[in-house]
Amino acid sequence: MITVLCIDDEADIRQLIVEELTDAGFATLEAANGQEGLEAILSYWPDIVICDISMPVMDGHQLLAEIQMNHAELFNIPFILLSALTDKDNVLTGLRAGAADYLTKPIDFDLLLAKLAGCIARLENDRAVGRAL
Amino acid sequence: MGREKAVPMQQNIRITSHVTIVLTLLTALTALLLAGFMWLASVKVDDFSLTRQKGYVEQGLDEQVKAVQHELESVTVWNDAVLLVAKDDHPWIAENIGMWMHKYFSHDRTYVFNERDELVFAMRDGEDIAALTFLGDEKVAAALREDIRAMLHKRTAPGDSNPPVLAEIFAEKILSIASRPAVVSARPIVPSSDEISLDPGKEFITVAVRFLDASAVEKIARYARIETLHFTTDAAETTAAIPVIATDGSMLGYMAWQPIRPGLMLIEQIAPVGIACIVVAMGVVIFLGRGLRKTTLDLSESRLALMRHRDQLEESVRLRTAEIERQREELDRLLAQERHVNALQRQFVTMASHEFRTPLAIIDAAAQRLSRTKTTQKPEYVEEKSAQIRAAVLRMVDLMESILSAGRLETGKTTLKPERLSLAEIIESCCARQMDVRKSHRIHRDLSHLPQTILADRTTIEQVFTNLLSNAVKYAPHAPDIHIRTSTKNGMSYVSIQDAGIGMDAEDLPKLFQPYYRARSATGIAGTGIGLNLVKQIVDLHGGSISVESVLGRGTTFTVALPNKGPLANLIKRAA
Numbered sequence: 001m002i003t004v005l006c007i008d009d010e011a012d013i014r015q016l017i018v019e020e021l022t023d024a025g026f027a028t029l030e031a032a033n034g035q036e037g038l039e040a041i042l043s044y045w046p047d048i049v050i051c052d053i054s055m056p057v058m059d060g061h062q063l064l065a066e067i068q069m070n071h072a073e074l075f076n077i078p079f080i081l082l083s084a085l086t087d088k089d090n091v092l093t094g095l096r097a098g099a100a101d102y103l104t105k106p107i108d109f110d111l112l113l114a115k116l117a118g119c120i121a122r123l124e125n126d127r128a129v130g131r132a133l
Numbered sequence: 134m135g136r137e138k139a140v141p142m143q144q145n146i147r148i149t150s151h152v153t154i155v156l157t158l159l160t161a162l163t164a165l166l167l168a169g170f171m172w173l174a175s176v177k178v179d180d181f182s183l184t185r186q187k188g189y190v191e192q193g194l195d196e197q198v199k200a201v202q203h204e205l206e207s208v209t210v211w212n213d214a215v216l217l218v219a220k221d222d223h224p225w226i227a228e229n230i231g232m233w234m235h236k237y238f239s240h241d242r243t244y245v246f247n248e249r250d251e252l253v254f255a256m257r258d259g260e261d262i263a264a265l266t267f268l269g270d271e272k273v274a275a276a277l278r279e280d281i282r283a284m285l286h287k288r289t290a291p292g293d294s295n296p297p298v299l300a301e302i303f304a305e306k307i308l309s310i311a312s313r314p315a316v317v318s319a320r321p322i323v324p325s326s327d328e329i330s331l332d333p334g335k336e337f338i339t340v341a342v343r344f345l346d347a348s349a350v351e352k353i354a355r356y357a358r359i360e361t362l363h364f365t366t367d368a369a370e371t372t373a374a375i376p377v378i379a380t381d382g383s384m385l386g387y388m389a390w391q392p393i394r395p396g397l398m399l400i401e402q403i404a405p406v407g408i409a410c411i412v413v414a415m416g417v418v419i420f421l422g423r424g425l426r427k428t429t430l431d432l433s434e435s436r437l438a439l440m441r442h443r444d445q446l447e448e449s450v451r452l453r454t455a456e457i458e459r460q461r462e463e464l465d466r467l468l469a470q471e472r473h474v475n476a477l478q479r480q481f482v483t484m485a486s487h488e489f490r491t492p493l494a495i496i497d498a499a500a501q502r503l504s505r506t507k508t509t510q511k512p513e514y515v516e517e518k519s520a521q522i523r524a525a526v527l528r529m530v531d532l533m534e535s536i537l538s539a540g541r542l543e544t545g546k547t548t549l550k551p552e553r554l555s556l557a558e559i560i561e562s563c564c565a566r567q568m569d570v571r572k573s574h575r576i577h578r579d580l581s582h583l584p585q586t587i588l589a590d591r592t593t594i595e596q597v598f599t600n601l602l603s604n605a606v607k608y609a610p611h612a613p614d615i616h617i618r619t620s621t622k623n624g625m626s627y628v629s630i631q632d633a634g635i636g637m638d639a640e641d642l643p644k645l646f647q648p649y650y651r652a653r654s655a656t657g658i659a660g661t662g663i664g665l666n667l668v669k670q671i672v673d674l675h676g677g678s679i680s681v682e683s684v685l686g687r688g689t690t691f692t693v694a695l696p697n698k699g700p701l702a703n704l705i706k707r708a709a
Contacts (some may be wrong), residue, residue, distance in 0.1 A: 084490035105494030
């Protein structure tokens with residue numbers, strides 16, 4: 001079962017995403033900011049992370065930078081940034097920092113699920129290749 | 134600069150005064166020297182003149198004495214006289230010897246002795262003395278007569294190799310007669326030519342007395358041109374005097390006079406002119422000195438004026454430069470401010486978009502969820518999603534209100550509609566709404582210290598507390614307790630809202646109420662930066678105030694003060 005960590009400071013949004021992912025058959029984890037998210041990642045090693053950008057304590061960009069800098073072992077986990085910030089700067093910053101994708105709010109669940117599916121396919125392919133090697 | 138500049142002028146004045154004093158002293162010294170020289174010259178001239186006067190008087194006296202011989206000669210060496218005295222022609226003698234001597238030669242007394250030395254004629258002061266008496270001069274007359282006789286005798290006596298010439302026999306004495314100086318002279322009456330002969334021993338002798346203190350003095354005075362000449366025996370008057378010495382060498386007295394002092398006279402004549410000249414010279418010097426002083430003062434003044442002008446120029450250049458610099462800085466500041474505002478506005482647009490998108494995302498996601506689960510959903514689920522949607526809509530409305538209010542405030546279109554309202558009620562409802570939206574936080578409130586009602590604008594006051602409460606919640610994600618405390622003091626209602634959230638750096642506090650400004654600690658937390666600015670503007674409009682205390686990492690307390698009697702005074706002020 002694929003585990004997805006959802007990091008968002010908006011409880012409603014988090015709840016809605018988790019409901020949708022649960023319905024889609026994912027196991028889900030929740031975190032309210034980057035700091036909690038990092039702790040969850042280190043504790044549970046989720047397969048995919050869906051992360052908001054604007055959050056207190058530690059935002060999405062900071063979390064990505066932290067992983068890139070200090071937790072290289074986590075860098076393989078696909079990061080899907082999901083933000084209400086739609087400007088190009090934020091998109092570019094996120095993608096350059098290693099995000100697998102950048103989705104904007106309002107959320108189109110179909111689109112999100114499709115992205116997740118793509119990520120999973122890649123993950124499974126990687127794992128299959130890894131096993132074959 | 135003022136003080137140091139006064140010094141050269143004072144120096145100049147001092148120098149000028151000095152010059153004036155020196156010039157005056159020099160003039161005075163010159164005048165003194167000149168006067169001294171004049172005095173010396175006059176003394177010398179006077180001395181010289183006195184010597185001359187003495188010479189003239191001496192010579193005059195000498196000539197008066199010498200003349201006696203010739204005067205006597207004119208009446209004694211005369212053929213007629215020999216003949217007529219022998220005949221004892223008294224009238225003739227009186228006329229031609231006595232009166233002659235008296236009238237033409239000013240002799241005072243004339244005596245004629247016959248061959249037997251008897252006095253045959255006597256005349257005193259032009260008066261024939263029939264009594265033939267002497268007046269204290271018989272001794273000298275006798276002595277001189279004897280001298281003449283001796284000389285006459287000598288001619289006839291044998292053995293004398295150098296006998297005196299008859300016509301030149303003469304005896305003379307200067308002596309005092311009755312305390313008067315006198316020249317007494319004697320001559321024999323002898324023929325003036327060979328036409329007649331006179332036997333030796335038959336000669337008559339004429340003796341004449343001339344006083345030197347009478348007509349002689351007048352003659353000497355005329356000769357020497359000394360009007361004040363007189364005879365005196367007083368030795369005290371010897372300044373201008375020559376001695377009159379008797380034939381025997383004794384002192385008879387003095388020819389004295391008031392010395393003529395041309396030097397002194399000259400000085401007397403020119404002294405007023407000299408003094409006037411000196412005074413004028415001094416005056417001129419002083420005048421010139423004053424002129425110099427004035428010129429120096431003028432120079433100093435103009436130099437000072439120049440210096441002042443220079444200083445003023447420097448000052449104005451400096452001021453102008455400073456002004457330009459200030460303007461440049463102002464422009465830089467304005468530009469920086471403009472850039473900052475632009476950046477803030479860009480950030481605002483971004484953040485506003487984000488802030489709208491977040492509730493939109495909730496609404497959209499909830500709607501999607503409802504749509505996707507329409508076959509399996511329970512009524513509670515629909516209820517929950519509806520609530521989420523409504524909360525999100527409310528959030529959007531609040532946000533929109535905030536932005537619109539900010540816009541209205543910025544363009545000055547906001548008008549307050551003050552009414553009697555209960556602050557406690559408004560805060561209570563704001564808390565209820567906030568807790569409805571954010572169930573994570575608890576708001577502890579004590580609203581008992583507020584007045585029953587205050588005069589305020591309901592809509593904007595609601596915005597104030599909504600904003601402050603939402604901030605307290607937003608910036609204290611891990612500190613669920615929020616405290617509201619109230620108090621009333623001096624006609625003002627105080628409401629403080631305290632959170633234990635992320636807090637702010639002290640440097641952020643002064644700028645906190647500027648539009649679009651967001652504290653650095655707010656990084657990562659969505660916000661437009663208009664809320665606090667809006668709050669401040671509303672509170673200001675109400676004539677109240679807002680203050681903030683914050684410690685980074687410890688939390689923030691905002692305190693709002695609102696006047697109980699409303700914003701009326703403030704509004705009036707604004708209208709004016």
